[in-house]
Amino acid sequence: MSDILNNTLNLIDDIINKSEVKNKNFYSHILNLMSSLYKNCSLGIFFCENTEYRLRAARKNKKNILSYKINPVMVKKIFKNNSLQEFKTVEDDLFYTNTIVQKLAIKESVFGFCILSTKDEITEEMKNSFCAVVNLISYKIKDYELNEVFKIQLKAMQDAIIEKDNAYEIIKKQHKKLQELDKTKSLFLANISHELRTPLNAIIGFSQALDSQIFGKLNDKQAEYIKDIQISSLHLLGMINEILDISKFEAHAMKFSPSEINPTQSIKEVVNILEPLYKNKNIKVEIKNDFEGLINADSQKFQQILYNLLSNAIKFTPNNGLIEIVSHKHDANYILKIKDNGIGIDKKYHSKIFKKFVHLNNIYTTTQSSTGLGLTITKELVKLHNGKITLESELNKGTTFIMEFKNITV
Amino acid sequence: MKKILVVEDNELNMKLFYDILTYQNYSVEKSYDGLDAYNKLKVNKYDLVILDIQLPKMDGFSVVKNLKEEDIRLPSVIAVSACAMDCDKSRAKEIGIDTYLTKPIDVSGFVTTVKNHLNKTF
Incomplete structure (x- = not known):
């Protein structure tokens, strides 16, 4: 059997x-x-x-x-x-x-x-x-x-592996291509920056030379025009710098060199630089500082944050307005607020405002061109300092930008 | 009279430096490329060099580097570059360039920097 x-x-x-x-x-x-x-x-x-x-x-x-x-x-x-x-x-x-x-x-x-x-x-x-x-x-x-x-x-598994391998090859190729493109882009931006700065150097230099009137006296109209040329040139330079900054952030090539700095000192310096702008609109700028210590920050970049937010506040605050800069320490964190009583930002824009190339249509922005990169750069700069930035704002009441820098107090 | 060598390949920027510096009563010599600047610095004596970085024939960094390697005594150097990448600044420091300015320059600030450098040599 x-x-x-x-x-x-x-x-x-x-x-x-x-x-x-x-x-x-x-x-x-x-x-x-x-x-x-x-x-x-x-x-x-x-x-x-x-x-x-x-x-x-x-x-x-x-x-x-x-x-x-x-x-x-x-x-x-x-x-x-x-x-x-x-x-x-x-x-x-x-x-x-x-x-x-x-x-x-x-x-x-x-x-x-x-x-x-x-x-x-x-x-x-x-x-x-x-x-x-x-x-x-x-x-x-x-x-x-x-x-x-x-x-x-x-x-099926073998097919999947082959497919995966193929996909991997494609991704590798695309990655390489992207890297090359990125390199080309960075090179292009560095070049364009160079190409734009060279003539700008002549424009700004000659207009400053004329403005100083060392080569002869100017009449009122000539003096006014030469100032206008300078303002426009500096505006152009600001935009070139912003494009360069954003491309550095995108290429992860933005350098960060922190040292112990006095934030109050930095605030005062930036306020001084911007004095002609806010005095011109008779805006009052108040510094309310509850923190006297030092923080770990990149001095130049910390000032750039302040400069961007303050110049924005001045831009969007009407004549005779008020801007407050309030700072204090919370645990090891440094809190900084920049508050204005300007035109404010509609709630529907709050989530978009830090995105690239965002322009809010209002009477101020239609008369002044900008790259729409300022707040994006500011956000990145705050992030670089281990911080985050938020805003509180209501139309016609004003805007407050709040930054919390984690563990940067010394 | 203090003697300054300006190395700059852009005609209008050269004119700007020349006019500002001659107005300040300095004697200014022009050089339009790196190789020419290198040769001039090898034989002539200057109190100060205003040096562009991106130049034809030999870049600004190489001019300084080559001369230093040949043990030729250099006057103090103010680099004025339109290239705004951070790497340039650190490279300038490495090579031993005293001051690095980014274009566009601020005219009055530039004049002050020049004055300070020339006083230092005394």
Whole structure:
């Protein structure tokens, strides 16, 4: 008996390895094999193929394989019942009187049935060997299926790896290209900055020379125009510097060299620089400082933050307005507020205001051109100091920019 | 009269430096490229050099570096560059350039810087 089982196994292996499962040969072999186990018996195997149940049966005395669609009623009946049971079919020319059915199944997954049909009485021994063979076939089929699934998954994985590799190659190429582009951009910006500064040096230099009147006296109109040229030139220079700054931030090339500085001193210096601007509008600037210590900051960049926010405040505060600079220490953090009672910023713009190239349409900005980079740069500069910047503002009431620099007090 | 060498390849900027410095009663000599400046500094004596960095034939940094390597005594140097990248400033410091100004210059500030440098040599 065990020889027969081993032979069966080997045969099934052969068939499966030749990928012939579910083809005519497979059924034929299995059926012949099982028929040879019993005298005068007919065997049937049917598999679930999609929704159709197709019976393939062989009878020893008829060498051919029969294949026909099973009556669904019969299928239902078989499914309902436990495996290994006797049944009689109406389509009985295939079967003898003694017929048993065994599920081709592993646990709950049923993939077909084997039917044994014989003239003789089915002995207990026949039942057992039939069950054993059917179980073997079940496991082989399951193995084969798993193998197939595994193969498909392996193929999918290999494909995915190849795809991933390809994608990686593409990304690498694109990255290299981007780096080159970025380099080109930086070079371009450095060049453009140079190219713009060279003529600007002549424009500003000659107008300052004329303004100093060392080469001769100017009349009132000439003096006024030469001042206008200087203001416009400095404005242009400011924009060139902003473009250069933002490109440095984008290239992560902005240098940061902190040292211990006195923030109050820095504030006073910036206020002094801006004095002509706010005096011109009769704006009052008050410094309310509750912190006398030192902070760790990049002196030039800290002043740039102050300069940007203060000049903005002056720009958007009407004549006779008030600007307050309030600072204090909170734990090891340094808090700095710049508060004006100017035109204010509508709530809907609060989230956009630090973004690049944002211009708010109002009477002030329509008369003064700018790059729209000032606050973006300011935010980046604050970030460089381990700080964050927020604003509180209401239309026609004023704006307060609040900065909290973490752990920078000495 | 103090003698200043101005190295600048842009004609109008050269004119600006020349006019401002001659007005201050300095004797100004012009040089339009790095190689020419290098040769002039090798043989002539100056009290001060105003040196552009991006120059034809030899850049400003190389002029100073080459002369220092040949142990030629240099007058004090004011670099005036339009290149605003940070690296230039640190490079100037490395080479031993005393002062580094960025274009556009502030005329009165520039005159003061020149005066300070010339007083220092005494």
